[in-house]
Amino acid sequence: MAHPQMYDDGDLHFQRVRTLALALPAAEMKISHGRPAFFTQKVFAYYGASAKDVGGAQDGPRSAAGGDAYVQHPRALVIRPEEADVSFLEQEPRAFRPAYLGPAGWFGIDLDELDPARDEGWEEIAEWLETSYRLTAPMKLVRELSRRD
Numbered sequence: 001m002a003h004p005q006m007y008d009d010g011d012l013h014f015q016r017v018r019t020l021a022l023a024l025p026a027a028e029m030k031i032s033h034g035r036p037a038f039f040t041q042k043v044f045a046y047y048g049a050s051a052k053d054v055g056g057a058q059d060g061p062r063s064a065a066g067g068d069a070y071v072q073h074p075r076a077l078v079i080r081p082e083e084a085d086v087s088f089l090e091q092e093p094r095a096f097r098p099a100y101l102g103p104a105g106w107f108g109i110d111l112d113e114l115d116p117a118r119d120e121g122w123e124e125i126a127e128w129l130e131t132s133y134r135l136t137a138p139m140k141l142v143r144e145l146s147r148r149d
Helices: 012-022 083-091 122-136 139-148
Strands: 028-032 035-039 043-052 062-065 068-079 107-110
Touching: 012 028, 012 035, 012 043, 012 068, 012 122, 043 122, 068 122, 083 107, 122 139
Parallel strands: none
Antiparallel strands: 028 035, 035 043, 043 068, 062 068, 068 107
16 A cells, blocks of 8 residues: 655645755665655665654654554654764754654654745755765765765
8 A cells, every 4th residue: 555645745844855966975865654755875864754753743744554543744754874973863842753763863854944035044954964875875976975075
């Protein structure tokens, strides 16, 4: 059974993330479990996620699956951070551990507070994307990205 589409092509946050992600060398997009996934040989970012609702502590729309409650984060960037950034993300109010991927070291960053029509704050999102890309892309592509810097 196919997953329903869990994003809106017209979402300006999505369009901004897609532009940033696809600007990286050999990056492509596919739909995985209803959400955009950005990849080279491995996925380096997702757009949108859900997180387990632990004791009703999280805000946002909820859905139930198999008895567990999940908080939906439809406008979030899900990335793989460097180990040195984990403690920062654990304290960041916009960050969360996404369901399924969180135990493997991934983090979600809510984008709701960013204005997709303005540049303010998007440089940080581009940096998170690049870090995740560097951790997952083949060395040949990472070297190509380094030559751009």
